[in-house]
Amino acid sequence: MSTDTPDAPADDAPSRAELAARVDELETALAEATDDDGDKKMSIIATKGTLDMAYPPLILASTAAAFGYEVTVFHTFWGLDIIHEERSTDLKLSSVGNPNMPVPNVVGALPGMDRVTTKMMEKRIDDNDTASIEELIETSLDMGVEFQACQMTIELMDYDEDDFYDGVTTGVGAATALQDMADADIQLLV
Amino acid sequence: MSAAYDITETLDVKGASCPMPVVKTKAAIDDLDPGAVLEVLATDSGSMSDIEGWAAGTEGVELLDQEGDGDVFKHYVRKTE
Numbered sequence: 001m002s003t004d005t006p007d008a009p010a011d012d013a014p015s016r017a018e019l020a021a022r023v024d025e026l027e028t029a030l031a032e033a034t035d036d037d038g039d040k041k042m043s044i045i046a047t048k049g050t051l052d053m054a055y056p057p058l059i060l061a062s063t064a065a066a067f068g069y070e071v072t073v074f075h076t077f078w079g080l081d082i083i084h085e086e087r088s089t090d091l092k093l094s095s096v097g098n099p100n101m102p103v104p105n106v107v108g109a110l111p112g113m114d115r116v117t118t119k120m121m122e123k124r125i126d127d128n129d130t131a132s133i134e135e136l137i138e139t140s141l142d143m144g145v146e147f148q149a150c151q152m153t154i155e156l157m158d159y160d161e162d163d164f165y166d167g168v169t170t171g172v173g174a175a176t177a178l179q180d181m182a183d184a185d186i187q188l189l190v
Numbered sequence: 191m192s193a194a195y196d197i198t199e200t201l202d203v204k205g206a207s208c209p210m211p212v213v214k215t216k217a218a219i220d221d222l223d224p225g226a227v228l229e230v231l232a233t234d235s236g237s238m239s240d241i242e243g244w245a246a247g248t249e250g251v252e253l254l255d256q257e258g259d260g261d262v263f264k265h266y267v268r269k270t271e
Contacts (some may be wrong), residue, residue, distance in 0.1 A: 046203045063209040067247050071233035139213055 040041060040068045046181035049078030051091040051121055051133075057190045058082070058136035064186070065143035068174060072184075073140075074177040079190075081146050083164050088133050092118045138180035141167045148172045195268065196253055198226035204233045204262060211237040212244045215267065219251060222269050227254065230265040241265045 014022070042064045044059040057079075060073045081087040095101060095108035095117040096161075103113065125132070131139070141147070148169045154161060161170040181187045201218045203211045211232045218228055230241065238258050245253035250271040257264040 059260045060211045063244075066209070066213045066244060068249065090250065129207050131210055133205070136209075139210075143213065 003008075024166050038096065040067070040069045040098060041180070041184040043177070043180040043188070044071070044073045044182075044184040045187075045189045046073055046075045046079035046082055047077050049087075049091060051093045051118060051190065054082045054091050054133050056086075056126030057188070058133065058140060061145045062136055062140045062143060065140060065145050069186075071140075071145045072148060072149060072177075072180045073145060073146045074172070074180065076153045077157075078175075080149055080153055080159060080164075082133065083149060083168050084135065084159060085163060087163075088137065088165075091133060093121045116146045137187055141165065148176065150174075150177075192199065194235065195227045195230045197220060197266070200229040202231050203237075204231055208236050208240065210234075211249045212240045216243060216248070219267060219269050224250075224269050224271050226269050228267045228269070230261045230266070230267065231248065233261065235263065237239065237246070241267070254269070256268050 042061070044057045045063060045112075046054075048054070057073055061073050064155045065073045075083050081091060095103055095113040099105075101108060101117060103117070107113065108117070112146075137147070144154050146169060147165070149159075149164050149166070149172070151173055152169050154170065164170065199218065199222060200212060201214060203214050206214070210235050211230065213228050215228065218230075222228060230237070232241075234240075235258075242253060245267060246249050250269060252268045252270050254266040254268050255264075256266070268271065
C-alpha cells in the first residue's frame, strides 16, 4: 500500500481500489433492488368452488390483466371446479352457513334448498347483467391470465386433466404456486 | 364534447357490469394505434371510478374526459404509446 499520502490509512483499512470496487458492487445491488421493469405480477390461490366464491378471483384476475399485471391463478381443492369445464357451469350457492341468506339455517338445511338459493342467485346475476363464470374465464384467458390446476387435488377429486378449459395449465404443485407468490407484487388466497 | 380530439373508435359496453367495462376497454385499446382515441359507452355507474383508476394505473393510456350526466357514462381514452 502506498504511504506517500499525508492521510495514509492504517494498514488494515481498505485501499482506494477496494473501496471503488465495493462502491461498484453496492451500486449494482441498488440498481437491481430498485429496478422497476414494469413487470407487475399478481398471484391468486383459489380454493373455493361455490358460486359466490368463484367470482372474486376471476374478477380480480381479469381486472389485473387489464392493468397490465401478469396474473397466475392457482386452483386447488374446490377451486378446481371454477376451471372445470362442466362443473363451472353448475356452481352452487350454499343455503346454510351464511347468516345473510334469506332463509334460516334450519330451513336452508332441508333437501333441495341449495338448488333454490342457487337459482335465486343465478337470477340476480342475470338481472344485473353480471358476467357469467364462463365469460369471465374466457375473457381472462384471452387477456393472458394463466389458470393453473393443482395436480395433487386433480387426482384427489378424481378429475381428469382434460376436464378443464383449454389453456389451463396442469401438472403443477405447491412449489409452483409458492414461486409465483414469491415473485408477485400482490398475493391473494381466496 | 370538446373538439380537442377526434374519436377513432367507439366501444359499446352498455349493459355490462364490473369488471367488463374496464376489461373490454383494455382489449379495445390494445387493438388501436398510438394516438388513437377510444370512446367508451357504459351504463355501469362504477365505470366512472373504475376507468379513471385503470387509466391512472396503466402505462400508455391517458384519460381525456369522462361524462356522467346522462344514463350513459362516456369515457374518452387516448392511447399514448
